[in-house]
Amino acid sequence: MVRFQYSEYLYALILLPLLAVVFWISRRQRLRALAAFGNIALVQQLFPNVSEAKPFWKFVLFALGYAALVIGIANPQIGTKLEEVKREGVNIMLALDVSNSMRAEDLKPHRLERAKQAITRMLDKLSSDRVGLIVFAGEAYLQLPLTNDYGAVKMFLSALEPPMIPTQGTNIGAAIRLAQRSFNAAEQRHKTLIIITDGEDHENDVLKATKDAREDGIIIHTIGIGSPEGAPIPTYVMGMPSGYRKDRSGNIIITRLNEKILQECASIGGGVYVRASNTEFGLNLILEEIGKMEKKEFGTKVFTNFEDRFQYVLGLALLFLLWEMLLSARRTQWWQKLNLFGHTTSTTYRSYGTTL
Numbered sequence: 001m002v003r004f005q006y007s008e009y010l011y012a013l014i015l016l017p018l019l020a021v022v023f024w025i026s027r028r029q030r031l032r033a034l035a036a037f038g039n040i041a042l043v044q045q046l047f048p049n050v051s052e053a054k055p056f057w058k059f060v061l062f063a064l065g066y067a068a069l070v071i072g073i074a075n076p077q078i079g080t081k082l083e084e085v086k087r088e089g090v091n092i093m094l095a096l097d098v099s100n101s102m103r104a105e106d107l108k109p110h111r112l113e114r115a116k117q118a119i120t121r122m123l124d125k126l127s128s129d130r131v132g133l134i135v136f137a138g139e140a141y142l143q144l145p146l147t148n149d150y151g152a153v154k155m156f157l158s159a160l161e162p163p164m165i166p167t168q169g170t171n172i173g174a175a176i177r178l179a180q181r182s183f184n185a186a187e188q189r190h191k192t193l194i195i196i197t198d199g200e201d202h203e204n205d206v207l208k209a210t211k212d213a214r215e216d217g218i219i220i221h222t223i224g225i226g227s228p229e230g231a232p233i234p235t236y237v238m239g240m241p242s243g244y245r246k247d248r249s250g251n252i253i254i255t256r257l258n259e260k261i262l263q264e265c266a267s268i269g270g271g272v273y274v275r276a277s278n279t280e281f282g283l284n285l286i287l288e289e290i291g292k293m294e295k296k297e298f299g300t301k302v303f304t305n306f307e308d309r310f311q312y313v314l315g316l317a318l319l320f321l322l323w324e325m326l327l328s329a330r331r332t333q334w335w336q337k338l339n340l341f342g343h344t345t346s347t348t349y350r351s352y353g354t355t356l
Helices: 007-037 040-045 054-073 111-125 150-158 172-182 206-215 259-268 283-291 310-326 333-337
Strands: 002-004 076-089 091-097 130-136 140-147 191-197 218-224 234-237 240-244 270-275 296-308
Touching (some): 002 007, 007 054, 054 310, 091 111, 091 172, 111 150, 111 283, 130 172, 140 150, 140 172, 191 259, 191 283, 218 259, 270 283
Parallel strands (some): 091 130, 091 191, 191 218
Antiparallel strands (some): 002 076
16 A cells, blocks of 8 residues: 655646646747748758757656656655554445436535535544445445445545436435445444435335335434425536426426425434535534444454655656756767768858858
8 A cells, every 4th residue: 555644745746737838838939939030940950969859858857857756755655564453433324316406506516516525524524434325316326335445435426426327316215225235234233324315206115115224223314405495407518507407398397305205214214304505514413423323343454554665756856857967958979970861961051152
């Protein structure tokens, strides 16, 4: 496993594209300056020792040296000792609605993005709990099984968009049944499911699925996202807003929060229901409830010893930068003598009777 002790310094790598643009502009300006004197090919013959390729390679060496220097300052470390660490926590499965209705903008910037932001902040507060991720619309899919790797959860979370599930709709029951299968059936404790949806279920089997899951020891919390007044569902073409979804009669579809079904689901599931808003999403209250649950001891293998490797990367940076400094911008003598096309180069040019 590789990690960076000072990862914040890696932001300095953002300068590399800027340096490339500056180099490209400088080369363009040089060509324009040569063109001001006349035909570029003829003008370049006045400077036979100047290489056109070496400035490019000097820039490449400088860029590699700069990148290696930044990485070296960030201090890459390699894990050398893997040990099993005992932690106490609970198993938390997140079921996130990614149907088209989650693009409604009654929560800013829209329902789905607001949910993703809140989940990310929740993960920052966890330490020992295992977290899994289920996404659902007309069908439910296990996006990530239970894990202690919160970074992986955030990565999968950031990529979620409604088009990823071909069957649209809102099948909350399917998400509950999938979560039930994803937990260890032999355990009757330490299991909780957080459902985040606007509640517009189209399958009508939510309560039965909730009862079955509760009998299996799963505590179910629900978060209603949206407003009872509802909001239209934006449509997009090539990533740009193009209007709102309409029904077959041409009327704009309004998606509304169905609190009743989510309240019943939380009541049967032994959890709590919270309505999300722009100021408070509700996960903090649910985390307080999870904190009251009996904890389970997990055995997780983690790297406990890391060794610095900055010296090797800094050595590579020094090599690149020295190479760049020693590389001359003039053509190599043996390359000048190499005449692949049989051209003859004369050092004498005449212009209006004057020898140059």
